[in-house]
Amino acid sequence: MKCSEAKENLSRYLDGELPAAQAGELERHLADCAACRADLERWRTWGKELANMNFSGDHDRKLDVFETSVYARLERGIAWILLSLGGALVLASALFYAIRDVLLNPEIVWPMRIGLILLILALIILAVGVVRHRLSTYKSDKYKGVLR
Amino acid sequence: MQHIADETLMERIKTAQDREAFTMLMNRHKTHAYRLALQLTGDHDEAMDCAQEAFVKVFTRARRYEDGRQFWPWFVGILRNTVRMLRRTTWRRRKAGAEELIAGLPDHCDDPEAAARAAELWRRLFALPPKLREVMVLRHQEGFNYEQIAAVLGVSVNTVASRLHAARQRLAQDHEM
Numbered sequence A: 001m002k003c004s005e006a007k008e009n010l011s012r013y014l015d016g017e018l019p020a021a022q023a024g025e026l027e028r029h030l031a032d033c034a035a036c037r038a039d040l041e042r043w044r045t046w047g048k049e050l051a052n053m054n055f056s057g058d059h060d061r062k063l064d065v066f067e068t069s070v071y072a073r074l075e076r077g078i079a080w081i082l083l084s085l086g087g088a089l090v091l092a093s094a095l096f097y098a099i100r101d102v103l104l105n106p107e108i109v110w111p112m113r114i115g116l117i118l119l120i121l122a123l124i125i126l127a128v129g130v131v132r133h134r135l136s137t138y139k140s141d142k143y144k145g146v147l148r
Numbered sequence B: 001m002q003h004i005a006d007e008t009l010m011e012r013i014k015t016a017q018d019r020e021a022f023t024m025l026m027n028r029h030k031t032h033a034y035r036l037a038l039q040l041t042g043d044h045d046e047a048m049d050c051a052q053e054a055f056v057k058v059f060t061r062a063r064r065y066e067d068g069r070q071f072w073p074w075f076v077g078i079l080r081n082t083v084r085m086l087r088r089t090t091w092r093r094r095k096a097g098a099e100e101l102i103a104g105l106p107d108h109c110d111d112p113e114a115a116a117r118a119a120e121l122w123r124r125l126f127a128l129p130p131k132l133r134e135v136m137v138l139r140h141q142e143g144f145n146y147e148q149i150a151a152v153l154g155v156s157v158n159t160v161a162s163r164l165h166a167a168r169q170r171l172a173q174d175h176e177m
């Protein structure tokens, strides 16, 4: 076995994910290759360092109120849903009145009526955009990790 | 008080939106969740944000929790996804490096050389692209095997293997440690 071949398997071997047959072959190479042995040893040391590491910081206080903060977030989430529902209802009624009282009223000058049509179109386009964005983030969220 | 398994607590949250069970679950895992988020993001505030948001999802999406599934690996998947979403939508650009974090490494008071080595290792780890960093963190900090990592990331076991290989090679690049 050449070093280049050994290197390909070294990582799997370290993680205990190399099938026994290949592992045996690799071990024979390791027995008389100091360079590959050194690589393996270094990677193993790093693994231990990463496993044992703790960062200190000033976040202990934030961890103390962690649960309360999460509940506050949950409530904010509910508030947002209510807010958007309420907003949608108010907007829909406003549109209804606008159409009934302005668009269909021949006494109102035509620039005003055309302007209103444009405004309604813009609102619809914006709403569709928001909904589509919501759906796409929801999807990629649901299929976590999305294969690629 | 007897110990109640995470999975039992999840059942209660799922079936009855049990807040007591939810509080217990958070209390048990918040520190671990925060530390993991810290290693994934490299930033204290972002880590706290993600850890809390991930628990919000645990509660609001409890219905999607499959019975009998181990809680922690499921949670790690949610947390990692939250980190990824934040990275995608955040308007803040990542600060160069993670020096602030590395400065907070505990002193190896007896061994300054070991401290310097650890700091260098973390500097390099945070310099890796997120895809390579996260496999290292999941492998070593969480002790997940390839199959578990693959499940969290939604990729194949072979992809996990090659990312870990690439990560280790990149960490060893430039100069010897």
Ligand SMILES: [Zn+2]
Pocket: A002, A003, A004, A006, A029, A033, A034, A035, A036, A037
């Ligand atoms: Zn060799």
